[in-house]
Every structure is written in C-alpha cells, then in structure tokens.
Amino acid sequence: MSDVTVSSFSALSSMNALWQARYGTRPPGISLPESPVARSLMTHRSVRAFSPTPVPDGVLEAAVAAGQSASTSCNLQAWSVIAVRDPARRERLARIAGDQDFIAQAPLFLAWVADLSRLEHVGQMRGRALPGLDCLDTFLGAVMDTAFAAQNAAATFESYGLGIVYVGAVRNQPEAISAELGLPRRTLAVFGMSVGYPDRKQPTAIRPRLPQQVVLHSEQYDRAAASNPEVLDAYDERLRTADAARGRPARGWSDSVLARLGDISALHGREHLPQVLRRLGFMPGEA
C-alpha cells in the first residue's frame, strides 16, 4: 500500500500495515508483536480541520487521568492544563498563537503548562526557600513532566476517535498567552493542543518519518547511520511525494529543516525564550 492513501482513523488494523504507512517499507526481518495500544499510537496523525461536535463528557477527565498516570520526575507533578472552551477566548488564542484558525474551530483547546508555581507555594506554606526552583534543570523537568502527561492525553483522545494537534506557537508570545490564561509567576504554557472530532471532508494521513535506523542506535551513537546522505535523500523524496498527494507544501525534509532553522525570523519570537523565562520568574539567578 502507498503511504498517502491512509485517510480513515480506523482503516489500518495490522502492525505491519501501520509500519508500512510510516516508513514506506515492510519491517526489515522482524516480526512485530501484536498490541492494540501500539496500533492506536502508530495510527496518529495531526488533525487541523475539526467538526463543531463537542467533546463528550468524561473524555477530558479520562485524558487528564491518563496524563496524571504518566511518570513524573520525583513525583513533583510540575504541570497544569487549562481547558479552554469559550469561543471568544479560543479566537483570541488563535490570533496570539500564529493565526492558526483551527484553534478557534476545534471545540476544545488545552494549554499545557510547565508549573513551578504550585511547588513554590508549597515552600511558602512551609516557610522554606526552594533554591532548586531557580535551576534550568528544574524547569526542564517540568517541561518533560508536561510532555509525558500531554502525550498520554493525546493517546487517550485519539482512542476515543477524536483528533488532536499540538500547538508550539503558544511560545511565540508567551506573555500574551500568560495574560489570557491568568497564569501565575513560574509557569509557562509550553504547548497547546486543539481537540475535536476530525472534519471528515478534510481527511488526514499518516505522515512518513525518518527510517528507524536513523534514530535507533545500538550501544553507541552511530554517526554514519544518523546522517547517511542516501537515506536522507530517499526520505526527502518520500516525504515530498506524500505531502504533495495531500496538497501540502512538498519541499521534503531537508529543505524544511533549512527553512525552520536557517533564519531566526522563522522562530517568530521564540528566539527570546531565555529573557522571557527570566521575566516569568524562572532561573532568576543563572543562565
């Protein structure tokens, strides 16, 4: 099968078919053990066109329960999530976060927040200074806690037939996002997530990824495998073909890397993150 014809969320029932859709090849000499969880995860595709149907009751709570069930560094649980349903607020968030209309269209927007504020409050209640809060590593741990939780939530939403897309553009103007969501000091919305039922008239497809041998190494990092020009060229071509078939800009992977990182203006303000973090109360004494 081609990797561009997968347009239904439930079309693929076998591990091998999902592998083929993601990598464009059969699994090389291995047999993939069956797992409904793995199949659901491998079926992921980002959705950017949503139906207006609301998210059913209980779905958000189940997704957050799955999120809270994820690992968290030292059990600090250094994250929060803000559920935005108000259409006017979603419209404002869409403008702040890169003018992305799907934020206004999807019935639910989640702002995933790295949250050291709650931990600072625990110190205040106990009358203890918490110098660890000022360290970049602690902020990084909060970001990872947030990402583990959000990914479990994403998997849960998708298991119910909903679609999601992550929104990194909440970091374009972090302080405008903080004001809109009433975020306290020592918190940062590190990414958003639009959630809703996919618009069936605008089907999505599984997007090809780099061959597994480029990212999975044995015992030590294999530089030759990670940057084999022939392998990267072949991936460029495969991604170009897949994106063209979906009506997306078809520039291949290498060119998209150059476009994103070759000019600071492509970061849309995110280049100021160190200064923003300090203004938001992170890392006052270092970096």
Add this chain to the structure above:
Amino acid sequence: MSDVTVSSFSALSSMNALWQARYGTRPPGISLPESPVARSLMTHRSVRAFSPTPVPDGVLEAAVAAGQSASTSCNLQAWSVIAVRDPARRERLARIAGDQDFIAQAPLFLAWVADLSRLEHVGQMRGRALPGLDCLDTFLGAVMDTAFAAQNAAATFESYGLGIVYVGAVRNQPEAISAELGLPRRTLAVFGMSVGYPDRKQPTAIRPRLPQQVVLHSEQYDRAAASNPEVLDAYDERLRTADAARGRPARGWSDSVLARLGDISALHGREHLPQVLRRLGFMPGEA
C-alpha cells in the same frame, strides 16, 4: 478498594477502578467512557526490580515505531535513542546515573537523546548556516520531541506486559554519559529508561496523584484550586499511607518537594545544566 493493594499489571479492568486507585475517590459525577488505551495508560507504575528475561524480538522496534508516530515540532524529529544491552555498559551507566542498580539489572536500557546534531549535519550538507540551532527554544523543542516519543514507547512496552522506569539521573553527569554513548556535539541524553519484565517477587502499585482539580483548570488558571491547603494536606496523607504500605519512605508530597528543591545539593550536579549545555554545543551565543 484501597489504592495500595494494586500489585498486578492486569488486575484492574475498569476505568472507575483505575481512577479510584490513582485518586482515592470515585470519579466525581462523571462517567468515564471506556477505552482500552486509556486503561493501559492509567495502569502505569514505575518498575525498579526486573527479571533477567530478555526483551523479545520486535518489541523495541514496535516501541520506537510508536515513538516515531508521535507528534514532532515542525517534523524536525530532533531525537535519537540508544539501546544498551551490553551488561558491562549498563553497569557503568548505573554508576554514572546515581548508582541505580536496576539499570544494570534490567536487560535493556534506553538513552533518550535530544538531537540537534542530525539537523546541523543537514545544514552542513547543504552549505547553510542554521542559526536557529543556537536558540534555547530549539533545544526545548528537541526535549519535547524526545519526551513525546519516549512516552509512546513506554506505553507500548507496558502494553506488552513489560515494565519501565524513567531515569532522570542521566543528567547528573551528562558529559560522562555522552562519552559512554559516543554522543556527538549538540546532543544531550535527557533521560534514560530501563525496560524489562517486572520481578514478580517485588510487586509495584499504582501511585496516588494530586486530585484532578489541582492540575486541570477551566478557562483560566485557578490559583485557589492549585494550592488549596486542605486538598494538599489530604494528598500528603494519602501518599504517606500508600508509600508506607509499599515499604517506601513515607514523607508525603510536600516534604518530598522540600527535600528535592530546598537544597541545591539534592540536584546532584544538575544545577550546572546551563554550563553543560554550552559545552555540549547548545546555545553558544545566548543565555
């Protein structure tokens, strides 16, 4: 049911029972829609005692395929994973990463690597400077890509009946880890993951988490809900009871926050992350 008696990975079959194990209460006035994926995610508990049984063929590849199926910022795919099976190397990694014996015991150790090296290589192949690589936000995006992928892999391992534990202590001595794994410039092992079948003689349990109203907010951040002293006290007590029943240090949540963040020495070297990042080739021009 008590939240401390859950010792088998497959004991809980209902969403409500899993909610009760995690929060100590029934779902408050909501009905949780059924989802086998959510149930599997909600069953997570970290495993730190492993049987020597090897990880079956195909499981790692399926887990990495699920990881690569996760969202990735701008499709940069800025991560790699190093699979370490060699017992001598696992023993050395156990010593570097906080003397944690389970790293030597579990048959598989994964080092999850935020990887800007591959992107830098793309720029070099095309003769293009990539100033975006120097920005903290780009490093942060790589960390989030890594976390999304790792969490999908964790969910996949657990769906096969394997257990995992994340290892943040690879950041105690990042440069020693880099040397052991042959990591190139502009990469950082942001966390590890031990993988194997749980030792049935040392059962684990679902660990209580903060009540959902503390982390899930509607429309705007609710400071009163996030730091309600009565709610936090009750969670302290619930966690203390659960940890005591498992023979773990039972100090409650607030005290563990103070212990972790109240003294820089508790970071075991991670307080030097900004300088380490610069030496590893990240953010040379800023922060």
